[in-house]
Amino acid sequence: MPELRKDPVLGRWVIISTERAKRPKDFKVAPEAKLISPKECPFCPGNESATPPEVFAYRDNNSQPNEQGWTLRVIPNKFPALRIEGEIDRRGEGIYDRMNGIGAHEVIIETPDHSVDLADLELTAFEKVIYAYRQRIIDLQRDKRLRYVMIFKNFGAAAGASLEHSHSQLIAMPVIPKRVMEEMDGAKRYYEYRERCIFCDIVVQETKSRKRLISENNSFIMICPFAPRFPFETWIVPRTHISNFEDSTEQQLRDLASILKDGLSRVKKALTTPPYNYIIHTTPVTLKGIEFYHYHLEIIPVLTHVAGFEWGTGFYINPTAPEESASYLKNII
Amino acid sequence: MPELRKDPVLGRWVIISTERAKRPKDFKVAPEAKLISPKECPFCPGNESATPPEVFAYRDNNSQPNEQGWTLRVIPNKFPALRIEGEIDRRGEGIYDRMNGIGAHEVIIETPDHSVDLADLELTAFEKVIYAYRQRIIDLQRDKRLRYVMIFKNFGAAAGASLEHSHSQLIAMPVIPKRVMEEMDGAKRYYEYRERCIFCDIVVQETKSRKRLISENNSFIMICPFAPRFPFETWIVPRTHISNFEDSTEQQLRDLASILKDGLSRVKKALTTPPYNYIIHTTPVTLKGIEFYHYHLEIIPVLTHVAGFEWGTGFYINPTAPEESASYLKNII
Numbered sequence: 001m002p003e004l005r006k007d008p009v010l011g012r013w014v015i016i017s018t019e020r021a022k023r024p025k026d027f028k029v030a031p032e033a034k035l036i037s038p039k040e041c042p043f044c045p046g047n048e049s050a051t052p053p054e055v056f057a058y059r060d061n062n063s064q065p066n067e068q069g070w071t072l073r074v075i076p077n078k079f080p081a082l083r084i085e086g087e088i089d090r091r092g093e094g095i096y097d098r099m100n101g102i103g104a105h106e107v108i109i110e111t112p113d114h115s116v117d118l119a120d121l122e123l124t125a126f127e128k129v130i131y132a133y134r135q136r137i138i139d140l141q142r143d144k145r146l147r148y149v150m151i152f153k154n155f156g157a158a159a160g161a162s163l164e165h166s167h168s169q170l171i172a173m174p175v176i177p178k179r180v181m182e183e184m185d186g187a188k189r190y191y192e193y194r195e196r197c198i199f200c201d202i203v204v205q206e207t208k209s210r211k212r213l214i215s216e217n218n219s220f221i222m223i224c225p226f227a228p229r230f231p232f233e234t235w236i237v238p239r240t241h242i243s244n245f246e247d248s249t250e251q252q253l254r255d256l257a258s259i260l261k262d263g264l265s266r267v268k269k270a271l272t273t274p275p276y277n278y279i280i281h282t283t284p285v286t287l288k289g290i291e292f293y294h295y296h297l298e299i300i301p302v303l304t305h306v307a308g309f310e311w312g313t314g315f316y317i318n319p320t321a322p323e324e325s326a327s328y329l330k331n332i333i
Numbered sequence: 334m335p336e337l338r339k340d341p342v343l344g345r346w347v348i349i350s351t352e353r354a355k356r357p358k359d360f361k362v363a364p365e366a367k368l369i370s371p372k373e374c375p376f377c378p379g380n381e382s383a384t385p386p387e388v389f390a391y392r393d394n395n396s397q398p399n400e401q402g403w404t405l406r407v408i409p410n411k412f413p414a415l416r417i418e419g420e421i422d423r424r425g426e427g428i429y430d431r432m433n434g435i436g437a438h439e440v441i442i443e444t445p446d447h448s449v450d451l452a453d454l455e456l457t458a459f460e461k462v463i464y465a466y467r468q469r470i471i472d473l474q475r476d477k478r479l480r481y482v483m484i485f486k487n488f489g490a491a492a493g494a495s496l497e498h499s500h501s502q503l504i505a506m507p508v509i510p511k512r513v514m515e516e517m518d519g520a521k522r523y524y525e526y527r528e529r530c531i532f533c534d535i536v537v538q539e540t541k542s543r544k545r546l547i548s549e550n551n552s553f554i555m556i557c558p559f560a561p562r563f564p565f566e567t568w569i570v571p572r573t574h575i576s577n578f579e580d581s582t583e584q585q586l587r588d589l590a591s592i593l594k595d596g597l598s599r600v601k602k603a604l605t606t607p608p609y610n611y612i613i614h615t616t617p618v619t620l621k622g623i624e625f626y627h628y629h630l631e632i633i634p635v636l637t638h639v640a641g642f643e644w645g646t647g648f649y650i651n652p653t654a655p656e657e658s659a660s661y662l663k664n665i666i
Contacts, residue, residue: 003654005559005560006560007558007559007560008519008523008531008535008559008560009516009519009520009523009531009532010515010516010519011519012560012562012647012648012649013560013648014560014561014562014648014649014650014651015648015649015650015651016651016654016655017650017651017652018654021652021653021654021657022564022652022653023653023657023661024565024603024604024661026652027564027565027604027607027634027636027637081642081650093559094538094542095531095534095535095538096538096559096560148646150642150645150646152640152641152642152644152645153641154640154641157638158638159638159640159641160638160639160640160641160642161640169641169642171642171646173646173648177645177646177647177648178646178647178648179644179645179646179647179648180645180646180647182343182647183342183343186341186342186343186344187342190341190342198341198342198428199342201428202341202428205427205428205429209427225340226338226340226341226426226429227338227339227340227341227345227346227347227429228347229345229347231355231360232357232360270357271357271360274360277640277641277644278641279641279644279645280645281645298644298645300641300644301360303360304360305490305491305492305493306493306639307485307487307492307493307494307610308485308486308487308492308493308502308610308611308612308633309414309483309485309493309502309504311485311512311610311612311631311633312483312485312510312512312513312612312613312614312631313481313483313504313506313510313511313512313513314345314510314511314512314513314515315345315346315347315348315506315510315511315512316345316347316348317347317348317350317414318347318348318349318350319350319354319355319359320354320355320356321336321349321351321354322349324354324356328356328357
């Protein structure tokens with residue numbers, strides 16, 4: 001059973017992952033994505049039995065679960081960071097706190113095609129990926145032990161992907177993570193002071209100044225944020241106030257698919273297929289329709305190394321101004 | 334002039350580093366440490382003119398500044414993240430805040446020997462490195478614009494080192510960084526509740542349980558912390574309460590050199606010379622002798638990739654329990 005432990009100074013939780021237990025020799029070679037053929041790939045059609053049974057799929061009407069005939073498939077992670085079975089069982093060890101690692105860890109296999117990048121997926125298939133994200137959150141929010149559902153994608157070995165076949169991940173947690181709490185707290189302080197949502201204000205200012213605007217559609221703007229940690233860091237922010245991703249309309253989900261595909265294509269072209277992460281920053285599933293926080297998506301190309309200064313300070317040194325990153329990404333296509 | 338910008342939601346500052354300005358093509362190849370010969374190395378004896386003039390050195394009595402004859406040399410970074418000249422000049426841009434990047438960014442060249450690792454430096458030379466850290470903080474704390482001095486080391490390209498010749502760095506900043514504030518706040522809350530320093534309590538519990546203890550001497554314990562973000566993360570904590578690193582006694586500095594050398598040697602042997610960062614977490618120079626915070630040093634071997642989940646949550650998935658890491662590091666020598 002994985003274990004959640006809390007840093008007694010910072011209040012930061014870590015997952016001690018017993019499913020992935022590693023000894024020193026496992027680290028002696030840098031972890032790289034395994035380049036495996038479709039025949040061996042557990043995410044490829046025909047190999048459905050190599051994964052845990054699926055929890056959701058888009059498939060042909062006459063096909064059966066855990067067999068071929070799917071266009072998108074969601075499965076529990078074979079080596080989960082958190083497990084769905086068991087009790088939370090909070091307990092101490094002297095001054096320290098721990099609990100069992102209860103939660104869900106799922107993989108969204110975005111396409112049956114082993115070698116296509118998400119950026120190059122057809123728009124209708126890309127929309128299915130976004131629909132699947134919403135479906136899984138709606139399903140998991142019924143489990144009252146879970147307080148937060150995080151959707152993210154790691155692309156490329158340097159961004160943490162261990163398999164090449166295009167996929168994203170979902171982790172549902174029994175605690176609201178520190179970073180989410182910090183964002184909520186910051187946004188709440190701004191709201192208390194101005195009675196406006198800070199993300200709504202960001203949309204107004206960025207749409208007006210256009211200095212950091214990459215592109216836009218009816219529902220979203222895509223910008224490089226004013227104070228980015230990383231070169232070419234890119235945010236997609238809904239134009240109108242919406243706190244929870246899973247409460248998006250069909251039209252908003254389609255517009256998100258379209259602008260995210262556009263953003264990933266620009267990053268791919270500008271930086272020659274860099275490793276990247278994206279993350280949906282949304283409101284905890286236990287809160288709905290709040291006024292001060294506004295969901296958004298952050299894309300982080302992995303171009304620099306996080307070093308001692310960043311670890312020590314939480315400060316980032318970014319060698320590329322967001323105005324330059326935005327101008328470059330805007331003009332690339 | 335570098336610029337400091339504040340994220341309006343999180344309050345996190347970033348440095349937009351104009352001295353290191355990078356365009357998309359600069360990122361197309363992964364940044365690796367340049368392997369250069371001693372002849373070309375700006376940190377090697379004989380090449381003193383390739384660096385900005387030194388601000389501190391240990392050298393032979395009959396040698397001149399910026400010439401050969403030194404055993405340790407501190408120089409301003411040639412491409413500083415922050416600059417010492419100028420005014421802070423806080424200003425807004427609509428809802429955003431920025432200021433000039435005032436501060437100091439120095440390099441501590443730990444040895445004249447191009448090819449020796451810090452872990453393998455003789456103890457007397459290692460002690461000089463620690464003395465130099467203190468000297469530079471004491472000098473910089475007289476500049477009233479500066480609120481925090483961070484000492485850190487990046488070893489290996491994957492840990493952010495851009496030159497191979499053994500060195501550490503110092504960045505002095507006009508703001509107290511977010512991560513430091515969070516640690517101070519967390520420690521203060523604990524102190525208000527228990528009237529004890531949390532780091533003193535960690536020393537008591539870890540010394541008693543010995544489960545995560547790697548080694549110890551008269552002044553310090555070396556442990557894997559209870560809730561580590563990374564495999565083999567290692568902390569060195571003073572046994573007796575001391576808030577500011579620069580207020581250490583000579584004996585404490587010698588004991589720090591000895592246990593840090595021991596720790597780096599164990600990490601090197603256990604993990605076959607991995608890239609690593611270490612960071613001195615200390616109290617802001619504007620605060621002295623506080624009761625609730627206790628300086629310490631954190632060593633982070635770079636063995637895993639930070640991925641989407643960590644960026645989104647501030648949560649870390651660690652595949653090695655600290656009890657196992659500690660047991661391994663304890664028994665390696």
